[in-house]
Amino acid sequence: MRTVKKRKTILDIASMKSAGEKISVLTAYDYPFAQLMDQAGIDVVLVGDSVGSVFSGYENTLPVTMEEMIYHTRPVVRATQQALVVADMPFMSYQVDLPDARRNAGRLIKEAGAQAIKLEGGVNMAETIAAITAIDIPVMAHIGLTPQSIHRMGGFKVQGRQDAQAAQILADARAVEDAGAFAGVLEAIPAPLAAQISAALSIPTIGIGAGPDCDGQVLVIHDILGLCDKYSPKFVKRYADVRQTIGDGISTYINEVKSGAFPSAEHSFK
């Protein structure tokens, strides 16, 4: 008999903080990767708008659309049994007004099957977070370095090194918790600031370039597997070199087709 595992909920994620158990999060944008990480026991799969950079080859995440997020979230939901699936709200899907934000958050739940959504912003997005959680859609917030704000930030830079900026990020963290977010991503901020925020909040913090004291960690799957040829930030740890392995496999296939070594009798019908 096929055993169907129980999918984690936002309550399980909250309990992990209380129990002092670290929360593991990875991004996925397709069925095979999502299935592999689900079977390995990942707690949360994030269908990040980083899909724009690592999958679609855009320069940044800004061009990603709702249709692309729905398209990539569906196979991730189908592939997972036990992980909580969180889908990113792309740029301009929640910034215009509250009805638009609620409608687009709802599409990620209803049409794509995600169990929660993520959006970028702190104090400036508190009203939006409250509006979405008020219709029972769990929200993961994302503060610190927010890639959709690349033009304001002038690039992907560590945030919160100056006192005023650190105070703003702490205020953002408190605002998203008060607005009802169930967790908050802290991206590219100094480790002591992330530790202070993690201790101050009752909701879990998920760090990416935010040091070891967050309640969980998230990285982009293509980064940890060495699949991208792009620049990799300091906070990325590479756990495999899949690009080399795939490149070698493809080259060997081409060589065998050219030489006639493939297909052999073994791969032919009698």
Ligand code: KIV
């Ligand atoms: O888009 C994304 O993948 C993200 C994570 C890296 C936090 O926002």
